[in-house]
Amino acid sequence: MFDRLSERWRRALIGAVAVHLILALFIGVSLSSKPTPNQLAVQPQKEVVQAVAIDEQRILKEMERRSSLEQAKVRKAEASKERLERDAARAKKLRKQEERKMAALKEKRRAELAKKKREKALAEKRAKEARAQEQQRVAKLKEQQKRAEEERLQQLEDARIAAQKAAFEKSLAEEQSRLQQEANRVQQRKLALEKNRYVALIREKVVRNWVKPSGTNPGDSCKVLVHQIPGGDVIDVKVTACSGSVAFRNSVERAVFRASPLPTPATKELFDREIEFTFTP
Amino acid sequence: MIKKIQKLILLWVAIATVTLSSELQARLNIEITGGVEGGLPVAIVPFAWEGDGKAPEQIGAIVKNDLARSGQFAPLDSDKMVGSPSTGKLIDFSLWRQTGIDNIVVGRIQQQGQDQFVIQFQLFDIHRAVQLSGYSIPTNGALLRQTAHQISDLIYEKLTGVKGAFTTRIIYVMVDSAEQARSYRLAVADSDGFNEQVILSSKEPLMSPSWSPDGKRVAYVSFEAGHSQIFVQRLADGRRDVVANYSGLNSAPSWSPDGKQLALTLSKDGNAEIYILTLESQKLVRVTRSYAIDTEATWNPDGKSIVFTSDRNGKPQLYRVAIVRGAAKGRAQRLTFEGRYNARAAFSPDGKQLAMIHLDQGGYRIAVMELKSGNLQVLTDTTLDESPSFSANGSMIIYATELGGRGVLSAVSSDGRAHQRLQMNEGEVREPAWSPYLQ
Numbered sequence: 048m049f050d051r052l053s054e055r056w057r058r059a060l061i062g063a064v065a066v067h068l069i070l071a072l073f074i075g076v077s078l079s080s081k082p083t084p085n086q087l088a089v090q091p092q093k094e095v096v097q098a099v100a101i102d103e104q105r106i107l108k109e110m111e112r113r114s115s116l117e118q119a120k121v122r123k124a125e126a127s128k129e130r131l132e133r134d135a136a137r138a139k140k141l142r143k144q145e146e147r148k149m150a151a152l153k154e155k156r157r158a159e160l161a162k163k164k165r166e167k168a169l170a171e172k173r174a175k176e177a178r179a180q181e182q183q184r185v186a187k188l189k190e191q192q193k194r195a196e197e198e199r200l201q202q203l204e205d206a207r208i209a210a211q212k213a214a215f216e217k218s219l220a221e222e223q224s225r226l227q228q229e230a231n232r233v234q235q236r237k238l239a240l241e242k243n244r245y246v247a248l249i250r251e252k253v254v255r256n257w258v259k260p261s262g263t264n265p266g267d268s269c270k271v272l273v274h275q276i277p278g279g280d281v282i283d284v285k286v287t288a289c290s291g292s293v294a295f296r297n298s299v300e301r302a303v304f305r306a307s308p309l310p311t312p313a314t315k316e317l318f319d320r321e322i323e324f325t326f327t328p
Numbered sequence: 329m330i331k332k333i334q335k336l337i338l339l340w341v342a343i344a345t346v347t348l349s350s351e352l353q354a355r356l357n358i359e360i361t362g363g364v365e366g367g368l369p370v371a372i373v374p375f376a377w378e379g380d381g382k383a384p385e386q387i388g389a390i391v392k393n394d395l396a397r398s399g400q401f402a403p404l405d406s407d408k409m410v411g412s413p414s415t416g417k418l419i420d421f422s423l424w425r426q427t428g429i430d431n432i433v434v435g436r437i438q439q440q441g442q443d444q445f446v447i448q449f450q451l452f453d454i455h456r457a458v459q460l461s462g463y464s465i466p467t468n469g470a471l472l473r474q475t476a477h478q479i480s481d482l483i484y485e486k487l488t489g490v491k492g493a494f495t496t497r498i499i500y501v502m503v504d505s506a507e508q509a510r511s512y513r514l515a516v517a518d519s520d521g522f523n524e525q526v527i528l529s530s531k532e533p534l535m536s537p538s539w540s541p542d543g544k545r546v547a548y549v550s551f552e553a554g555h556s557q558i559f560v561q562r563l564a565d566g567r568r569d570v571v572a573n574y575s576g577l578n579s580a581p582s583w584s585p586d587g588k589q590l591a592l593t594l595s596k597d598g599n600a601e602i603y604i605l606t607l608e609s610q611k612l613v614r615v616t617r618s619y620a621i622d623t624e625a626t627w628n629p630d631g632k633s634i635v636f637t638s639d640r641n642g643k644p645q646l647y648r649v650a651i652v653r654g655a656a657k658g659r660a661q662r663l664t665f666e667g668r669y670n671a672r673a674a675f676s677p678d679g680k681q682l683a684m685i686h687l688d689q690g691g692y693r694i695a696v697m698e699l700k701s702g703n704l705q706v707l708t709d710t711t712l713d714e715s716p717s718f719s720a721n722g723s724m725i726i727y728a729t730e731l732g733g734r735g736v737l738s739a740v741s742s743d744g745r746a747h748q749r750l751q752m753n754e755g756e757v758r759e760p761a762w763s764p765y766l767q
Contacts, residue, residue, distance in 0.1 A: 242356075250358050257363030260488065261399055262743035281455075293489020294368070294400065301430040302363065304455030323357040 056174065063170070067163060074156070241313050248310035249322070256305035259328055260294035267291030269299040269326040277318060279308035287323075299326045365745065367402030368487060370395065371424065371432045374406070375447070376414035379439025385472040387437055387447060387479070393520060394480035394494045397739055398723055399746025400487075404429050416450045421457045429454055433483060443469045449479050451486055461486045473522055493720040493765065494519050499537040499546055500728070500737060500760040502526075514548060516563065519719070519762070521737065521750035527566065536580050536759060540587050543766045547571070547581035547590055558592060560607070572605060580624045584631060589654065591615070591625035591634055602636050604654055615649060615656040622647075624672050629679040635663065637671040644671045646684060664697065666704050672715060676722045676742070677764075683716035683725050683742075694727050696742060707744035717762040718742070726750075726760045 269289040274282045284303045289296045303324060312318050372392040377383035395401035408427055413419045414436040424432055435449030450462040461482055467475040474495060481492030498521070502513040514528040514537060528534060532551035539546055540560075547560045558572035558581050572578045576595035583590060590605045594612075602615040602625045616622040620640035627634055628648075634656075635648045641662070649660040664670035669687030676683070679699075686695035686704065691711030697704045712730040719726070724746075726739045731749070735756040738749045 246356065246358050250360060253358070253360050254362050257360060258366040258368065258402075259363045260368070261365050261741060261745045263365065283456075294487070296489075297430075297487060298363075298368070299360075301368075301455065302360070305428070305430070307455070317356075319356055321355050323355055324360050325357060326360045326363075328361070328363065 056178065060174070063167075067167070071160075238314060238316065242317055245310065245312040245317050249306070252306040252310060253302050253324065257298065257302035257326070259298050260292065263295050263298075263328045264291060265328050267295055267328055269296055271299055271303060271324050271326070273303050273309075273322045273324060274320055275307075275309055275322065276320070277311070279311045281307035281309060295328075299324075302326070365743075367396070367400055367746070368431065369402050369404065369429045370483075370487070371404040371409060371427065371429045373409060373412055373414070373432065373434045375434075375449070376412070376436035378436055379445070383437060384445070384469055385437075385476065387435065387472065387476045388433075390473060390476035390520070391433065391480045391483065394477060395483065397520065397746065397748045398484065398494075399741030399743065400484070400723065415448075416452060416459055416462075419452060419457075421452075421454055424454050431460070431487060433479075435479070440466070445469075445472065447472075447475055447479070451483055473518060477518060477520070490723060491721050491765070493723065493762075496720050496766055497543075497763045498717075498726055498737070498760050499527075499539065499763070501534050501537065501758045503735070503756040503758060505756060514546075516546075527561065527563065528568075537761050538581050538583055539761055539763045540583050541585055541764055542587055543763045545587075546761075547583065549579050549581070558590070560590075571607060571610075582626050582634075584627050585629055586631065591627060591636075593623040593625065602634065602649075604634075604651070606654065613655050615651075616660065626673050626675055629675055629677060635673045635675070635682060636660075637673065643668045646670050646673050646682065663699070663702075664704075665702075670695075674716050674718055674725075676718045677720060678722055681718075681722070681742070683718060683727075685714055685716065694725060694740060696725070696744075705744060707740045707742070708738070708747070710738070713738075715759045715761070717760055719762050720765045724762075726762050728758050728760055 267290050269291055270287045272285045272287050274284075276282055281304055284300045286296055286300060289299070309322075372388050372395065374386065374388040375383075392403045396403050404427060410423050410427055411418075411420060413434050415434060419432060419434065430453070432452050432454050433449060434452070435447060438446045438448070440446055444466070445468065446464055446466050448462075448464045451460045452458065453460055463479070463482060465475050465478065477494040480494040484490070484492035484494065496519050497516050498519060499514065499516045502515055504511045504513075510531065512530045512532065512534040513526045514534050515524050515526045517524040527546075528548075528550075530550060530552045532554070533549075534551075535549040535556075537546050537548040544564065545560055545562050547558060549556050550559055551557075553573075556578040557570050558578045559568045560571050561568035571590065572581070572592055572594065574594050574596040577600055578592065578594060579600075580593040581590045582592075584604075588607060590607060592603050592605055593600050594603050595601070597614070599619065600621040600623050601617065602622050604613045604615055605611070606613075615625070615634065616636070616638070618638065618640045620638050622636055622638045622640070624637040625634050626636070631651070633648050633650050635646055637644050638647050638660070639645075640647075645665075646663040647660040648663050650657045663682070664684070664686075667686050667688055669692070670684050672685045674683045675681070676696075682697045682699060684695055684697065685692050686706060687693075688706060690709065692713050693706050693710065694708045694713045694716045695704050695706045707725065708727070708729070710729040710731075714728050716725050716727040718724070722742060724739050724741050726737060728735050729738050730736070735758045736749055737757050737760050738747060740747050
């Protein structure tokens with residue numbers, strides 16, 4: 048990429064130089080085609096040739112005229128001399144002007160060249176600066192990209208580590224919960240066994256104490272709510288639902304009272320102040 | 329996906345755990361099945377006597393015997409009692425609880441005058457230590473036993489929920505079969521056989537006494553005129569009237585539930601048939617028409633049918649015929665199919681059961697059939713039982729049987745569990761009938 052960029056720059060540079068050269072040439076040509084101060088100095092000699100014509104009669108006149116002419120001529124020569132001097136002065140002045148103009152032009156060209164040179168140098172400097180800037184920018188960009196990439200990788204790494212950690216913690220938690228549940232299950236099985244035993248003990252004692260009235264209908268059923276206190280002493284028996292006779296109902300209440308104190312459980316958790324009994328003959 | 333499954337599993341485990349623990353935490357419900365059938369253990373402490381000299385009656389003992397006879401109670405033996413409280417305040421409940429009783433009855437007899445007494449009694453729940461019943465009943469010497477039976481009724485009803493029938497009476501025929509002085513007596517006694525009163529004596533047979541539904545009259549068969557006649561006698565003043573005196577057999581009277589009619593067996597039209605006699609109008613309606621013997625009619629307490637014994641199929645069996653406006657409607661339906669002899673039916677007061685004499689391998693025994701199911705239960709193990717009759721509350725059946733060659737009265741609880749022979753005077757006793765509730 049850098050190569051390609053520099054290639055482009057080089058081409059632009061060459062183009063710029065070429066344009067400048069062409070421009071300089073053009074300016075030079077237009078300067079040399081301008082009229083020179085020498086050509087301007089010849090023009091007054093052509094006017095002198097036109098005043099040549101002579102006649103006898105006219106000699107005197109002529110002579111006079113000639114003398115006048117001579118005089119004229121002298122005046123004229125003097126005028127011409129004056130004029131020539133004037134012209135020469137003017138030409139000198141012109142030349143000087145021209146010279147000044149040339150010098151100014153030259154100065155201007157030099158200045159332009161210098162300016163161009165300066166500009167070129169400036170442009171080069173700028174180009175250089177731009178290149179440097181570009182390089183800097185690119186470098187910066189590259190740096191940024193590099194940093195971004197590094198950051199991205201870091202983030203990925205962090206995320207990976209975090210995920211790993213989370214997964215580990217999760218599995219740990221799961222394992223702990225599984226162990227807890229297993230422990231609970233064991234405890235519950237134990238409790239269930241104890242409960243079964245407890246229930247069996249109570250049942251046995253109540254059945255042993257249940258004296259049913261004669262002629263109890265096999266379809267009868269009586270539910271009682273028994274209130275006991277720790278130690279198993281029966282405090283109260285309430286019949287909650289009973290389909291049998293009064294005698295049957297009474298026998299059920301009595302059975303619970305007679306079984307008092309009820310057996311107590313091995314585990315306190317199993318003890319409940321209220322127990323429901325369902326009596327069926 | 330796997331996470332989801334894991335989540336689901338966790339969720340399930342959580343739910344299962346919660347369910348399990350909630351199951352454990354739920355109120356214990358214990359199913360009780362079995363138990364033994366038996367009498368209710370009750371202590372009837374001998375009633376204290378607060379008067380001059382000796383107590384005129386052992387009230388506690390009368391009550392105790394009543395309750396025991398019913399089969400519903402198992403009274404505590406006297407030697408197992410742990411005290412003799414006469415009022416509730418004197419009961420040591422925890423001590424009595426150890427004797428295994430559920431209820432205790434205490435009481436006292438206070439002499440108020442020459443022949444005036446007040447009997448106080450209290451019934452307690454031994455477990456809850458609360459009084460269930462308590463009365464103070466004034467009485468006199470002649471009514472002491474009656475008052476005791478009244479107390480039995482109150483206790484019985486309180487503890488079983490069924491009205492007691494100890495104050496009812498029984499009627500029966502006593503036979504003195506001595507060669508030279510054969511005599512028949514119609515007697516009425518308390519339900520325990522005491523307080524016997526002879527209401528009629530005759531040299532000729534007396535048979536088939538039957539109580540009117542109000543308990544004020546009895547119908548019976550007497551041969552005093554040399555042939556059978558049916559009488560209705562008022563108990564209050566002994567006035568008696570012949571209500572059936574037809575040619576041939578006049579037998580087996582049975583009162584309709586409204587007391588206005590008698591079902592009878594007459595042979596005036598050839599052989600023994602069932603008739604309905606309206607007492608006031610003397611109008612007679614024939615119920616059965618068969619060439620066989622139809623006899624021993626008994627009214628269903630609802631008045632809508634009559635059950636009788638017939639040998640129309642060769643052997644005596646029970647049949648039922650519907651009665652509409654004093655006349656038979658439709659054909660009689662056979663009720664008994666078990667055994668080759670089923671006779672002398674008696675309805676339970678609720679109309680659901682029939683007591684009868686049933687012949688099985690061992691002999692003629694009292695059996696009870698549930699009409700709805702047709703199930704037959706033999707209650708006795710004696711051999712020559714006859715004349716079963718339900719107590720007014722249906723809990724007992726009185727019947728006559730033979731013991732040592734002579735007729736005696738026995739009672740059996742209607743479940744067949746409690747048997748008791750009634751103490752009677754010398755002589756043979758036959759054909760008992762148990763009164764309805766008496767006002």
